[in-house]
Amino acid sequence: MHPVQQHQQHDWETVRAKFQQIWGYPDFRPPQGEIVRSLLNGQDALVVMPTGGGKSICFQLPALMQQGLTLVVSPLVALMENQVQELRSRHLPAASLxxxxxxxxxxxxxxxxxxxxxxxxxxxxxLTSAVWERLCHPALQINGLILDEAHCLVQWGDTFRPAYRRLGAVRPALLQHKPAGSRMAIAAFTATADPQAQQTIRQVLQLQHPQQFLINPYRDNLALSVKTVWTPRGRRQALRRFIRERTGKAGLVYVRTRRDSEELAAWLTQQGHRTIGYHAGLGPQERRQIEADWIDGRLPFVICTSAFGMGINKPDVRWVIHFHAPTLLSEYVQEVGRGGRDGQLAEALTLISERTGLLDPEDKQRQTFFRDRQTVLIRKAQRLAHQLPKSGEVNQIAREFKDGAIALSLLHSLGQLHWRDPFHYTICSGKAAKTSTPSGNLTIEPYLHTTDCRWQYLMRAFGFEKEAKALRCGTCDRCQS
Incomplete structure (x- = not known):
């Protein structure tokens, strides 16, 4: 049966009853209901919604109410495992690969x-051959492709993953193998996308007349503050004091590198705190164990890199400290968003060196290091782009050229490459580049030193100009002072 004809059969009472039966809530929070409706109708969607806003329900419910399969593309193993375990605990048919x-x-x-x-x-x-072959089977009905944490598609830098740039070619390629008249909706979900990032997501995924749900990131129960520390020792003391004053309350300490997470955890353990370092270099079992210990309260707080927290559901986090500020504003909003998901008050503090960096050059060096790494990556890719064959297959290029896949992504982001399908490309030589570097990344620097209300600044940065005008949060350090 044509998928869209199936969609029409869902009357709203049945949808709400299913929602209540699975999740036990009396009704949807706006705009959950509208998003569910648009996905059941097979429409493309772009959803920008604050962390803790109940995004996953918006695509899980339509998937569970339809015949066929919905693919959820997700950046982190912890995120997938967390959601799949939750669905399975409710005896719902979900799995992860x-x-x-x-x-x-x-x-x-x-x-x-x-x-x-x-x-x-x-x-x-x-995009591995075994999975792709199976998905292309004509008898397998695929209703939709969901891109969770869609901002990952926009971020350049050392965490960049070139496979994201190929996702726009997935739908047309799969539909070629399906019965005539088949349709497949694509929906992108994220908590952080400024207008330029939204545009990139729409273009890369080739969204067709998407329904847009853009909710500003403001959370009235999250008190934001930034504190200047003068020396590395002063930074550690400020952290320790903050944690001591909040004994027994669940929290997170964010650092930028694996080494930082291990060293800081060791120091705090010496000081008598129960904590541990968490980063992408740990084995899968170790990571799952730390997550479980933190969620169940056996560990009051974790010293973590950005690898921690995305999609891990712990409602009662009372504080989040950035021992080091992240490079990007989108990372910052994601990470502070772990606090206060239960609606109760939570604090988010960022520690920074004074601006000149004379007494403590660490922050300056770190920002420069990450910025330089990104520039080097992009320059290398640009040089390599001239050596690549005009058309070819991505896996072969990745084997022949170190960073070949990144170079292809760079050309795609500059409008100089077309994916014929998710595996084969053509370089469009006649096209002038749109910009010399990929965009869509707001740096955090100006936010840290703003004199405006912090929430007002964030809302403006993410394109919510009108809502920002009407707001003074009253809880951030700027409003308080």
């Missing part, structure tokens, strides 16, 4: 795709 799934389990999952409603995978796993 990623690098940590053993081979026999991958085969089992691929064999029973027709019995699943939700399949979570990373962009890289989606």
């Amino acid at each position: 990623h690098s940590e799934v053993p081979a026999f389990q991958r085969r089992q999952t691929l064999q029973r795709l027709d019995r699943l409603r939700l399949l979570y995978l990373s962009p890289e796993t989606l």
